[in-house]
Amino acid sequence: MRALSHVAILGSLILLLEPLDIRCQWNTGGGGNQYLSSPTDGVVVGTTTTSPPSALTVYGNQMTPTTGEVFQTITANNVDSYWRMNRGGEMGQIFSLQTDEHFHINAPPGDLRLWTTNIQRARLKRTVTNQTIGTFTSQDISGHFGLGPFSNGSVGDPFSKLHVDGGGANSLGYRPGMRQGLSATEAEDYGYFGLFPDPGSGSVRDAIICWSRKLSGTAAGSRLRFLYTGYHGSGATSSGTDGLELGLFQPDDTGDEGYFGVGNFHGFGITPDERIDVADKTIRLRNFMDPLPGYTTTSYENDALTRAVVVDPDDGRLYWREILCDWEINPIDDVVTAYLSGPLTGCPDETNMVGIGMDEPQAKLDVRKVFDNGFGTEIGIRSHMDPTAATKVAVEAINVEEASENFGLRSAVDGAERNWGLVSLTGAGFQGGSVVAGFFHADGEYITTEPIGVWGMSVNSFPTGGPGWAAWFDGYGYLSLGPWVTSDATLKQNIQPLVGCLDVVGAFAPKSFEFAVQDHPEMNLPEGFQAGIMAQDLQQVLPHLVRQAKRPGMTDSVGNVIAAPIDLLAVNYEGMIPYTIGAINEQQAIIVQLNERIETLEQQVAACCTNSGGDGQRSMSGGTGAIDVKHTDLFIIPNPVADLTQLRYTIAAPGRTRLEIADSQGKRVEVLEEAVREVGSFVYDWNTQDLAPGTYQCILYVNDAFVVKKAVKVGR
16 A cells, blocks of 8 residues: 655654655654665655655745754754765764864765856865875875866876865976975976975975976976066056066976076066076175175175176176186285286186287287377377376387387377378477477497487378478487588499589579568468578579479377478588589689699799890780690580670690580580680680570580580570
């Protein structure tokens, strides 16, 4: 028979609301109270027309009024209170112990797991001491709490006391001892923050941050980044989706080393590749040299250290090098370099050079300036002396060791419009003091023949290619032992007697004058009365003693022209001396001839007087050749020649004569006379009206000999 299948329990009242199977009954037998020992339906508290979904269903919503209090158990204060779940054994407990006021949940045989939306969200591990994690066996994961699915075989359970999983597959980054901390896994990445056994002592724990990536192929290792995220949408870098990266740790692809980068490497699209890599800006040490206010510390100065940090300008990397390799501060605080005895590896020693502005110096100190600073005058080396010592030297060159040749100062200057090998600008410092712009002292030390104080040489003058001016002085020149010039016959060729000197000297036109000092103050010309020969006049007589000269222009220290170049004619007065000497010799020969003639005349007069007839008179020979002539010679009177000039000549031996005129190059212009002469004196009247101004040669031929005299025709 069927009875009601459901009961309603109100207080201690059991209501049978529907027909109940006869198997559904309260059993009060000796085995304990049982209800529905073999049920096909459940028990319902409340009213329902459908089969109950569970063994016990309580409809708290049918209470009047509805309080929300659906189910409650009350236990005495002196006993524990348990709700238990069994399936072939006890599976779980919800309980409260009389010894505390806590609410307990216990899963005796397995894990305690939490689900939402039918998805497992968390788990608290039971006692497990033989777990394999990665390549490590027998790992204790008892009591580990995990958030996440832990659905991958590699990461199936929490590795540490707290483990957050997002479907991770990397268990190879795990190390034994990573229990007391937080683990995180997702895809191929793994991270851990917590305590870890100190490698040097198993009883000591270090706080660590660990991260790992399960590498595949050439994939780069993961990074540990430090981010700051500002208010989103503010416009700052930190407000972006990626935030502002302040730094990161980057492992090397080899897995053997790593680097720390400071700055926004992600924003710059770069990766640190040194132990400390600063993306931008620089490093500041606030309490390094001077303590901060209110902070006392030991000074970090150490004069005994000799290594310094240097920067490679190509990539910004820091390196160290010995300070002695560059400039060293010696015990008296002078800065020195390249002086130590060598050889030294990687450091300059006494055999090395010092270059400024160049990388391959060729001298102990080699300076090169290539950049134009726009100062007007660019200076490579400058010495500025401010001491007030009795004697100061701005630059001193000492070169006294034995060698084949020593130079104290050598200058090579070229390439500019005006080139100056050495310039000295010297002023007077005191009233009545001395000023010497250049002083040269050559000491032969009793072992050197002919020491030379100053040696000047000027060659390759334009356009002739000949010598230039080896010395130029605007002012007086004083030579205590006089000037000496080369006149060695072994240095000369085409040596001929200099003739016609008397005529040349007679063509000189000395004049008195004054220099135009006011027009050329920069030339330092002498003032007052002067006497000399005009270069233009001498050029007509002896052109080889007149030279075109150019006085160079001068500029101040910033390049302004203070004296323009001047073209002028210069005269070699020394070259006139041989002509003067020759003129004296020729004049002396004339004097000798005249004296001899006077002597002859005096003898004739005396003889005439002694042998005179009745009237006491005797006629003299008026024909040519009547005089005893001892020399053949030619005289031009006057010279420079006039329109009508006399060519007076003497013949010392009878023979055929010819008198002709040639130009300064020796080319014949005209034959004046040809005759046969006896010994004697003769005169030829020479008309020069049609002769152009210039220098000419008057040549007297007597048999196989000839005499040459120079005649000058001056233009009117």
